[in-house]
Amino acid sequence: MPLLALNRISKRFGAHQALQEVSLAVESGEVVAIIGRSGSGKSTLLRCINGLERPDGGTIEFDGEAFEPTPRRLKALRREIGIVFQSYNLFPHLCVERNITLGPTSAKGMKLAAARELARKVLRMVDLEDKIAAFPQQLSGGQQQRVAIARALAMEPRLVLFDEITAALDPELIGEVVRVLDELARDGMTMVLVTHEMGFARRSADTIVFMHQGRIWEKGPPAKLFGAPATAELASFIDAILSVDPSARRRVG
Amino acid sequence: MGRSFGTAEFLFLLRAIPSTLLLSIGALAGGGIVGLLIAILRITPSRPLRWLATGYIGLFQGTPVLMQLFVTYYGLAVLFKIQVDAWPAVLLAFSLYSGAFLGEIWRGSIEAIPRAQWEAAECLSLSFPKQLWYVILPQAGRISIPPTVGFAVQLIKNTSIAAIIGFVELTRAGQLMTNATFEPMIVYPIVAALYFILCWLLSLLAQTLERRIDAALGIKQNF
Numbered sequence: 001m002p003l004l005a006l007n008r009i010s011k012r013f014g015a016h017q018a019l020q021e022v023s024l025a026v027e028s029g030e031v032v033a034i035i036g037r038s039g040s041g042k043s044t045l046l047r048c049i050n051g052l053e054r055p056d057g058g059t060i061e062f063d064g065e066a067f068e069p070t071p072r073r074l075k076a077l078r079r080e081i082g083i084v085f086q087s088y089n090l091f092p093h094l095c096v097e098r099n100i101t102l103g104p105t106s107a108k109g110m111k112l113a114a115a116r117e118l119a120r121k122v123l124r125m126v127d128l129e130d131k132i133a134a135f136p137q138q139l140s141g142g143q144q145q146r147v148a149i150a151r152a153l154a155m156e157p158r159l160v161l162f163d164e165i166t167a168a169l170d171p172e173l174i175g176e177v178v179r180v181l182d183e184l185a186r187d188g189m190t191m192v193l194v195t196h197e198m199g200f201a202r203r204s205a206d207t208i209v210f211m212h213q214g215r216i217w218e219k220g221p222p223a224k225l226f227g228a229p230a231t232a233e234l235a236s237f238i239d240a241i242l243s244v245d246p247s248a249r250r251r252v253g
Numbered sequence: 254m255g256r257s258f259g260t261a262e263f264l265f266l267l268r269a270i271p272s273t274l275l276l277s278i279g280a281l282a283g284g285g286i287v288g289l290l291i292a293i294l295r296i297t298p299s300r301p302l303r304w305l306a307t308g309y310i311g312l313f314q315g316t317p318v319l320m321q322l323f324v325t326y327y328g329l330a331v332l333f334k335i336q337v338d339a340w341p342a343v344l345l346a347f348s349l350y351s352g353a354f355l356g357e358i359w360r361g362s363i364e365a366i367p368r369a370q371w372e373a374a375e376c377l378s379l380s381f382p383k384q385l386w387y388v389i390l391p392q393a394g395r396i397s398i399p400p401t402v403g404f405a406v407q408l409i410k411n412t413s414i415a416a417i418i419g420f421v422e423l424t425r426a427g428q429l430m431t432n433a434t435f436e437p438m439i440v441y442p443i444v445a446a447l448y449f450i451l452c453w454l455l456s457l458l459a460q461t462l463e464r465r466i467d468a469a470l471g472i473k474q475n476f
Contacts, residue, residue: 079378082376
């Protein structure tokens with residue numbers, strides 16, 4: 001049984017059909033990288049998974065249970081599914097430690113001492129233990145994003161969603177964030193990522209999902225999709241990325 | 254026989270300052286509670302509650318504070334069939350009035366916090382009240398300091414209206430001293446200067462507070 005199962009999810013924004021009957025299953029421990037042009041529905045799909053967007057049609061099952069978007073059910077679901085955003089969205093009025101302990105203490109009823117212990121542990125995982133007392137504005141973009149990852153991990157989720165988390169970063173800061181992703185993937189975390197980091201996708205993803213016009217256009221292991229794209233759309237998408245960043249050719253292979 | 258304006262008369266004016274300050278602080282405290290409630294009602298998902306809050310704001314922003322004072326003062330008298338003391342009437346009227354303005358200022362501050370902050374809190378499984386309490390209100394509070402202090406300064410000056418129903422505060426004390434000394438051009442400039450000092454000190458206090466908060470959060474002083 002997959003940990004997460006999306007069955008024929010549709011979502012419309014006004015006249016724009018963002019998602020058209022998208023079905024996807026994610027096994028426990030699987031790393032799924034969603035790629036595609038902007039406007040292809042990648043982020044909308046991700047946001048449907050944890051209830052930030054409500055699908056117009058289709059069903060979502062998490063851990064074998066159908067997901068109903070009642071406030072109580074959503075609250076429970078978000079203890080299991082974490083998310084990291086493109087723009088970090090740290091709480092600017094709270095120090096790094098409090099950013100991390102807020103969820104565990106006020107949503108899961110964890111004691112503050114235990115939560116602080118946990119904060120140290122997750123900060124060690126992103127190599128930022130020395131920044132525990134800093135405020136978000138005192139950190140670089142890459143550091144803020146690593147804190148955001150630590151914050152999501154502190155909820156001890158069974159699935160983490162990553163929504164283009166390197167897209168807002170300066171090029172020289174992307175590496176430190178991607179390294180954390182690689183480590184999480186290696187440690188067996190179940191992850192669904194919307195990403196433009198083709199190197200990471202090739203290296204660490206088990207499955208690549210290529211979205212186009214609100215549909216899953218192609219899906220499969222990275223070697224197959226990058227090595228032998230079956231559709232002209234995917235081939236041209238890969239070409240477009242390589243022409244912007246020739247160094248990616250080596251990584252994509 | 255008039256008496257001349259001397260030290261005793263000046264001290265009489267000074268002794269009226271606590272009344273003005275107490276009334277202002279009391280109205281800010283009362284108005285703060287009302288205002289917070291109004292601000293939250295304005296952003297709740299419930300449409301009737303939003304209408305209720307909007308109606309309240311419209312009523313108190315759209316009528317003169319003097320009329321509100323009269324209605325409260327005489328209204329309490331009619332309601333309880335007794336001559337009411339000026340204090341509770343004035344305090345109630347200014348609290349209700351402040352609540353409408355503070356509510357609108359704070360609603361604006363809450364809505365200025367990016368939607369992404371709500372989402373981040375929601376995704377940590379925080380309930381709506383906890384999202385508001387831990388994430389939104391502290392940030393909204395910081396940006397609401399300048400407009401809130403601006404309103405507080407207005408309020409200190411507007412409490413002079415309470416003189417009309419005989420409440421002895423700074424302005425009323427000035428009227429009494431003018432009647433005793435027939436020296437309006439000495440008394441009233443002094444009263445005005447005393448108001449100025451009160452408002453100026455409050456603005457200074459607010460600036461210090463903003464600087465301290467920003468320094469604690471590591472924000473550079475550039476806005």
